[in-house]
Amino acid sequence: MSKRPLFYSAFVMNTASHVLHGLWRAPDAQNHRFNSLRHWTSVAAEVERCGYDLLFFADVFGLRAPWNGSWRKAVEGGIQVPVNDPSVLASALAAATTDLGIVFTSSIIQDHPFNFARRMSSLDHYTEGRLGWNVVTSFNENVFRSFGHDGILDHDARYAWAYEYLDVAYKLWEGSWDEGALVQDKKRSIHADPAGIHKINHVGERYRVEGPHFVSPSPQRTPVLFQAGASPAGQLFSARNAEGVYISSPHPAAAAALTQETRALAAANGRNPDDIRFAQGLSFVIGDTHREAVRREDEIKRYLDLEGVALHVLGDAGVDPGGRSLDTPLSELGEFKGVRGYARWAAEASGNANPTIRDLAWVMEGANRVVGTAEEIADYLEEWREAGVDGINVYHATVPGTFTEVADRLFPTLRERGLIATEKSGSLRHKLFGRGDRLPDTHPAAAYRGAFADNDLHNGVVEADSVGAPA
Numbered sequence: 001m002s003k004r005p006l007f008y009s010a011f012v013m014n015t016a017s018h019v020l021h022g023l024w025r026a027p028d029a030q031n032h033r034f035n036s037l038r039h040w041t042s043v044a045a046e047v048e049r050c051g052y053d054l055l056f057f058a059d060v061f062g063l064r065a066p067w068n069g070s071w072r073k074a075v076e077g078g079i080q081v082p083v084n085d086p087s088v089l090a091s092a093l094a095a096a097t098t099d100l101g102i103v104f105t106s107s108i109i110q111d112h113p114f115n116f117a118r119r120m121s122s123l124d125h126y127t128e129g130r131l132g133w134n135v136v137t138s139f140n141e142n143v144f145r146s147f148g149h150d151g152i153l154d155h156d157a158r159y160a161w162a163y164e165y166l167d168v169a170y171k172l173w174e175g176s177w178d179e180g181a182l183v184q185d186k187k188r189s190i191h192a193d194p195a196g197i198h199k200i201n202h203v204g205e206r207y208r209v210e211g212p213h214f215v216s217p218s219p220q221r222t223p224v225l226f227q228a229g230a231s232p233a234g235q236l237f238s239a240r241n242a243e244g245v246y247i248s249s250p251h252p253a254a255a256a257a258l259t260q261e262t263r264a265l266a267a268a269n270g271r272n273p274d275d276i277r278f279a280q281g282l283s284f285v286i287g288d289t290h291r292e293a294v295r296r297e298d299e300i301k302r303y304l305d306l307e308g309v310a311l312h313v314l315g316d317a318g319v320d321p322g323g324r325s326l327d328t329p330l331s332e333l334g335e336f337k338g339v340r341g342y343a344r345w346a347a348e349a350s351g352n353a354n355p356t357i358r359d360l361a362w363v364m365e366g367a368n369r370v371v372g373t374a375e376e377i378a379d380y381l382e383e384w385r386e387a388g389v390d391g392i393n394v395y396h397a398t399v400p401g402t403f404t405e406v407a408d409r410l411f412p413t414l415r416e417r418g419l420i421a422t423e424k425s426g427s428l429r430h431k432l433f434g435r436g437d438r439l440p441d442t443h444p445a446a447a448y449r450g451a452f453a454d455n456d457l458h459n460g461v462v463e464a465d466s467v468g469a470p471a
């Protein structure tokens with residue numbers, strides 16, 4: 001297995017309470033200041049100073065599943081509501097940093113791809129090629145209803161939609177403008193070359209997009225593509241499209257199986273299996289001794305909102321406990337319509353054969369937390385690297401406290417052990433893959449390079465009814 005350094009992603013959400021619910025109440029937590037632009041620019045600057053490779057914003061648009069029949073607990077606990085739009089932060093974060101990758105989540109249901117592609121290209125210009133996009137398909141009824149649908153679409157239909165969405169974006173990013181079409185020649189009085197700009201004339205099941213792309217090629221053209229799907233459909237989508245995959249494996253052996261499987265699927269789909277980087281989600285509590293680390297973990301638990309954690313995890317499982325107490329066995333809650341594996345996971349991890357909601361919440365809140373000295377944690381990270389993982393997605397208890405603490409107490413040891421890179425400059429794609437800024441030729445988007453040569457803006461007016469006849 002590779003001995004390359006791991007990359008580090010600081011995992012946040014533009015809200016008060018992301019995963020470790022309740023911690024926003026801790027005295028040093030600044031999580032609740034998410035409405036402040038200065039808060040975010042200072043978080044980004046701090047994360048960059050600390051040596052992280054990128055800042056990654058999760059985003060869940062719309063209310064999660066109800067809890068005991070309402071959203072009262074979610075709102076009172078700030079459990080991912082309210083959530084600001086991370087995309088509008090990106091240019092301010094770019095101005096506050098020079099090397100940090102800036103990655104945010106956007107669902108295919110929330111924007112038209114023609115508009116979204118323009119926003120991303122603009123941001124890739126402003127970040128000078130440091131932009132990444134975490135592609136998600138949304139899993140909550142509420143957001144579908146808010147965008148005019150009757151309810152949530154079937155799981156695989158959402159992925160089918162995502163394929164077309166990406167197809168439109170790929171055509172715009174990779175095929176609409178030739179290299180050098182932005183001439184900007186003052187002497188010849190030519191700003192751009194019409195022969196180098198092409199309509200894409202996309203006609204699909206959901207979208208009709210004539211084009212051209214309205215932004216000239218940005219440093220990376222296509223932003224670095226991240227994905228976190230875990231189902232067979234999600235894994236195939238990753239294998240075909242993703243360059244970064246966020247995983248949440250319970251142990252290194254599970255990650256080894258998952259990464260090998262996805263890389264093999266990528267190869268079967270014509271891609272180079274080394275063109276995908278996997279980032280395992282972990283959180284860290286570090287002490288000078290193991291005992292001190294355990295004591296510090298207890299401090300975190302003091303601020304935990306266990307009911308909030310239960311709301312989050314059972315919502316993902318598609319179950320509302322309907323007013324039952326946290327000591328209710330999961331087996332009394334009926335069939336899980338969402339993530340089904342939680343009951344078994346809770347039984348195995350808690351040692352209770354008939355686990356309760358409380359057992360599940362404790363398992364969830366401690367999942368993937370690593371508690372120990374810097375040396376102990378470095379040993380464990382070696383195991384993840386051996387398993388084929390390329391990076392770590394660092395979960396926080398407090399913002400920015402966790403990120404600073406991990407950098408101060410853990411990163412020096414990781415540097416000594418070659419587990420963290422010291423060179424962080426260049427585009428995000430360059431940082432992750434150590435090569436050029438653009439997608440490799442084997443990525444499906446690359447097939448659109450030069451594909452619309454006949455549709456250039458030199459060729460006069462194209463009538464509306466000729467849309468549908470791609471070149």
Ligand SMILES: Cc1cc2nc3c(=O)[nH]c(=O)nc-3n(C[C@H](O)[C@H](O)[C@H](O)COP(=O)(O)O)c2cc1C
Binds near residue numbers: 232
């Ligand atoms: C680390 C991580 C981050 C994720 N971030 C988001 C997010 O910000 N927004 C979202 O809607 N889903 C997010 N997800 C959920 C995934 O995109 C995906 O919907 C989920 O893993 C289920 O995948 P599946 O539908 O292929 O089974 C995340 C998952 C992981 C593991």
